[in-house]
Amino acid sequence: MIKKYFVDIISVIIGAILLLSPSSKEGVFVLDVGQGDAILIQKDKNQILVDGGGDDTVLYRVGEYMPLGDMEIEIVVLTHPHSDHINGLMYVLERYEVGQVWFTHIDYESSIYEQFLELDVNKVEIEQGSRYFLGEWYIDVLFASDGIYNRDFNANNASIVLELNTDKRKILLMGDAEVEEEEYLLKKGVLEDVDILKVGHHCSRTASSERFLDTVKPEIAICSYGKDNGFGHPHIETIDNLKERNILMLSTAKEGNIEIL
Ligand SMILES: [Zn+2]
Numbered sequence: 355m356i357k358k359y360f361v362d363i364i365s366v367i368i369g370a371i372l373l374l375s376p377s378s379k380e381g382v383f384v385l386d387v388g389q390g391d392a393i394l395i396q397k398d399k400n401q402i403l404v405d406g407g408g409d410d411t412v413l414y415r416v417g418e419y420m421p422l423g424d425m426e427i428e429i430v431v432l433t434h435p436h437s438d439h440i441n442g443l444m445y446v447l448e449r450y451e452v453g454q455v456w457f458t459h460i461d462y463e464s465s466i467y468e469q470f471l472e473l474d475v476n477k478v479e480i481e482q483g484s485r486y487f488l489g490e491w492y493i494d495v496l497f498a499s500d501g502i503y504n505r506d507f508n509a510n511n512a513s514i515v516l517e518l519n520t521d522k523r524k525i526l527l528m529g530d531a532e533v534e535e536e537e538y539l540l541k542k543g544v545l546e547d548v549d550i551l552k553v554g555h556h557c558s559r560t561a562s563s564e565r566f567l568d569t570v571k572p573e574i575a576i577c578s579y580g581k582d583n584g585f586g587h588p589h590i591e592t593i594d595n596l597k598e599r600n601i602l603m604l605s606t607a608k609e610g611n612i613e614i615l
Contacts, residue, residue: 378396378399378419378420378421378422378424379396379419379615380396380397380398380615381395381396381613381614381615382394382395382396382518382520382525382550382613382614383395383396383415383419383611383612383613383614384552384576384578384606384611384612384614385407385412385415385416385606385611386411386415386606386607386609386610386611386612387406387407387408387409387411387412387415387442387578387606388407388408388409388411388580388581389408389438389556389579389580389583389585389587390405390406390407390408390438390439390441390442390578390580391404391405391407391433391438391439391529391530391552391556391578392404392405392406392407392412392415392416392442392578393405393527393552393578394415394416394419394420395488395491395493395518396419396420397488397489397491397520398488398489399421399424400428400488400489401416401420401424401426401427401428401429402427402428402429402430402431402488402493403416403427403429403430403431403443403446404431404433404516404527404529405431405432405433405439405440405442405443405529406430406439406440406441406442406443406444406445406446407438407439407441407442408437408438408439408441408442409441409442409445410442410445411442412442412443412445412446413442413445413446413449415611416446418611425449425450425451426450426451426452426453427446427450427451427452427453428452428453428454428488429452429453429454429455429456429486430443430446430447430452430454430455430456431455431456431457431480431514431516432455432456432457432470432514433513433514433515433527433529433530434458434460434509434510434512434513434514434529434530435457435460435462435464435466435467435470435509436509436510436530437464437466439529439530440466440467440470441466443470444466444469444470447470447473447475452475452476453476454476454477454478455475455476455477455478456478456479456480456495456498456514457470457477457478457479457480457514458479458480458498458499458500458512458514459471459479459500460500460503460504460509460512461500461503461504462503462509462512479498480495480498480514481495481498482495482496482497482498482499483495490521491518491519491520491521492518492519493516493517493518493519494516494517494519495514495515495516496515496516496517496526496539496544496545497513497514497515497531497535497538497539498514498515499512500512501538502534502535502538506534508532508534509530510529510530510531510532510535510554510555510560510561511531511532511534511535513528513529513530513531513535513554514529515527515528515529515531515535515539517546517548523548523549523550523614524546524547524548524549524550525548525549525550525551525552525614526545526548526550526551526552526570526572527552528551528552528553528554528555528561529554529555530554530555530556530561531554531555531561532554532555532558532560532561533560533561533563533566535554536554536561536562536563536565536566537563540565540566540569545566545569545570546569546570547569547570547571548570548571548572549572549573549574550572550573550574550575550576550614551570551572551574551575551576551601552576552578553575553576553577553578553592555587556577556578556579556583556585556587556588557575557577557579557587557588557589557592557593557603557605558585558587558588558589558592559589559591559592561592562592562595562596564595567595567596567599567601568599571599572601573601573602574601574602574603574604575596575601575602575603575604576603576604576605576606576612577592577603577604577605577606577607578605578606579605579606579607580607581607588603588605
């Protein structure tokens with residue numbers, strides 16, 4: 355009798371967990387992690403996480419989308435080592451099994467970056483120009499170099515830039531790349547018309563030049579920043595440049611997680 359009662363309780367608990375479990379839907383999710391970046395790409399229950407925001411919020415956000423019990427993220431990308439991108443990733447690397455960690459090794463001093471470099475995880479210095487397949491989707495690495503950083507020592511301009519091609523759309527993820535990196539990409543001729551732009555550097559005026567916007571021509575621009583942040587993001591010049599081109603601007607501060615399905 356006691357045993358039966360116990361089994362009933364267990365099945366109620368399991369039922370409740372199943373009801374609460376995330377949908378594990380496929381798509382690209384620009385996560386609301388406050389001031390910072392964290393973007394989850396999920397396809398066939400495989401995941402790529404690009405940056406982790408500035409604290410452990412990313413763990414809760416990722417948990418909203420990953421299948422229950424899936425504790426493996428296939429690829430984690432550290433676009434560049436600023437705290438609003440790396441701090442949250444350290445929690446992710448502690449909590450999840452991670453197949454590969456893509457990064458660019460730059461000569462940048464910070465204690466958390468040092469800890470990252472010492473971590474026993476499968477770090478890969480991903481090559482610019484490489485392509486990674488995720489089912490029938492694929493990701494092109496448009497930028498992965500320390501070349502600009504070694505000139506101006508602005509870590510934003512070491513940001514790994516990725517273009518994701520799903521079966522429905524092209525999505526450009528700029529990290530915190532500023533105008534100097536955009537100029538490099540324009541000159542190299544690797545930028546093309548995309549559907550959605552994860553805008554560089556939290557919609558700061560230091561990124562998204564008019565020439566850049568006129569080349570990538572997104573329909574939707576997504577700005578990732580925290581409410582009332584101390585940097586004044588998003589800057590009015592960027593908002594105006596997007597408006598002038600009839601680009602719909604969405605932000606994590608206003609919408610929360612932004613889902614591209
Ligand atoms: Zn940033």
